[in-house]
Amino acid sequence: MNNGDKRPLLSLRNITKIYPGGVVANKDVSLDIYPGEVLALLGENGAGKTTLVSIAAGLIKPTEGQILVRGEPVIFNSPRDAMRKGIALVPQNPMLIDNFTVLENLVLVSRLAGKRHGIRLVRKQLEDLEKKYGLSINPSAYVWSLSFGERQKVEILKALLIDASIVLLDEPTTHLSPIEVDKLLSLTRQLADEGRGVVFITHRLSEALRVAERIAVMRRGRLVAIVSRKDAHVDQLLSYMFGEERIKRLTEIVKRRRSLPRGVRKDIVLRVNDLWVRGPHGGFSVRGASLELRSAEVLGVAGIAGNGQREFFEALIGIRKPSRGMISICGTDVTFRDSSARGRLGVGIIPEDRLGWALVPGKSLVFNTVLGLYSSPKAPIRFSIVDWRAARKMAENIIRSLEVKAPGPDANAESLSGGNMQRFIVGRELYKLPCLLLAMNPTSGLDVEAAERIRDLLLEEAARGAGILLISEDLDELVEVSDRIVVMSRGRIVYEAHRPFNIDKIAEAMTVS
Template identity: 40%
Template sequence: MSLGVQQRVEILKVLSRGTNILILDEPTSSLTPIEVQDLFKTLRKLKASGRSVVFITHKLKEAIEISDRIVVLRKGLVVGEVPAGQASPEQLAVMMVGKEITPHFTRRDLEPGDPILIVKNLKVMSDYGTVAVKNVSFEVRTGEIFGIAGVEGNGQSELVQAITGLRPVAEGEIVFKGTRIEGLNPKKIYKMGIAHIPEDRQRYGLVLDLSFAENSIIGRQDEPQFLLKLSRLNWQKIMEYARSLIQKFDILTPGLKVPVKSLSGGNQQKLVVGRELSKEPVLIVAVNPTRGLDIASTLYIRELLLKMRNEGKAVLLVSADLDEIMQLSDRVAVIYEGEFLGVGKIEEFTREQIGLMMGGIKKGV
């Protein structure tokens, strides 16, 4: 099952036990807006019946909406408590980070260029032999962010895996820079200019027991700049490169030789993003790039993606976070059960319309 389906099953299991104290850790991360409101109704009923709920989240608006009291943790310590009715997202953000956070999203007015990625009538199978992607067609142009919104488990993982060479294509075409790439292995595809920020950094983006420096060159370890004679690794160059990532992408790490599992989730994600963007790609495929990150890391990653777009790169953003889709996308498609229910410019849709389509309802679109 996908992460989203697993999460919903766990919530239902806990609620079915008639518990008196319910602890929920990021329970809405893979739910549609409609499902979030359904969950909130259930939580309010539990509260009215005398039960207690601990709601752990980094989504500030949701914390204010559902909570009576909000306690803020930073680096494992309680830094403050405030009644929800007196809290604002800006106030909570300062408490979480320890300083004022000012978004610097600058969207340059760009006329998108030619399509660099063209997907035609794509059909992809799941691991279970069912059709995961059903006759999907779209294109991504230079100088734009094309967002794909959807609750996890609706075919977006298989779609991205097909584009990046990690899963075979059953039918259809994937054309990148005028060349069909279905059937090519991931290494060849990446060398053509595609960077991939995977949906699960620990499973697909990093080798947790390897060092920071070793993880910094995954996928690039055979490039001449990192090799000596007889294909031996040039550790001096690797260390210099790793230091450059730390400086350029503001990564906090105890050292270059420490296992990458010792880094926080936000800094692990910055390493993956920095490594991929340093390949100087022309297309960035980013899947849930800010999931589970604190507000500062989230803003940083989103600003980087917008910067790539402003520099004329193409970005394919696949996300279950509706705020992220609305904030970053120039055009958007909504995927449900492997099909696109709607495709168009972001300003052509309301937040409510996209939320409904994420749940399979196309009313009013």
């Protein structure tokens, strides 16, 4: 497409964003978005893509730089200002009020965007949009009852409802099934064809090549290249994304991993039999899941977000009571026992959220070491008395052996970067010498190198003899590290795959219910 005769809808000029604490998220980024085009913003996690669109959507303020809408300089003090200029962000994790209905959410947003729409009018418009785009949704459904894909639909409806001329889609495909991805890509196309400017953020090359006219690549906060699709080459895009040296390093990591010794599989360390678990809003989220895991084995659990993985994980670690079924760990029935029973058996737990679930914010790494080991036999606790000196030594050991970048064991857990936090957490769990390690999305939000470090650590632990259950939304990750993969859909284990994996079959199983 020739953009020469068109004025850009949105122009970002020399945008720099430095977070308090000195992290440079964007450095001197300039970008134009034209009407009728899809621009893919490509880059790995932590490259600064989300920061950039958040600035464009008024969620955060740039440290330096200018935003122009249709050539006119604007200053956004709030997302409302951006919405009123016709800019809508579809965030990676939908920003909806759970206890509101779909309609209530939409009315709220359209009012904030300055539209004088009443409740009745919004309901009417929804019907029109359903006809035009095929986005059907029950307006009186509560958001908490919706699947991830449906919530994303609501987000897109928001953008359409406020008649946005610029739509920013932040990693919209992360939690979608392949069929849903196809639908989303054609919808994206439709939005652009109607004259909107669409920014499509992704870290997946294939999607960028499928949907976009132009591909902008970001690396470490900078915009490194903008290429049009017809001139784009995969190798070249990869080197833009990671840099030559990094690609070399990553290939070596993977090569080294392939040569890692594998442990000998022996006893069953985890057995789950016909497990039923209720979700936070009543109905069953896990419906009769069964699986077995042996020592020194890595078992991946694949599935699209919201298919019961979280409840399954919570039941396994003992913080959500199953309704029926059986969980046995290292030969002990722990179905209806709490997490301390797991702790005593030496189960390592790596939860999905680092702060608040794995670590206590505002407390030191020493404190967090004691917390993690609280019910483990390896805890620096004797007769209920905490041996703080021993705990300190443990924290120091973890920091040293896993190369955690932290000022010291007394540093506030909150002050660490995501990758360092996760290494500390993994190191702490390995201190238990676990017979079983339960991990959920352990690399989410980490940049590629930090993620690879975590995967290496998991594999080394499996080689030592621990059984590892890895629940992950990242199918590539599962294929990379698992010995076996089961697929969870609608709370059931619907498919089991062995090496070498047939990825198409797994992806298909993820979407069939």
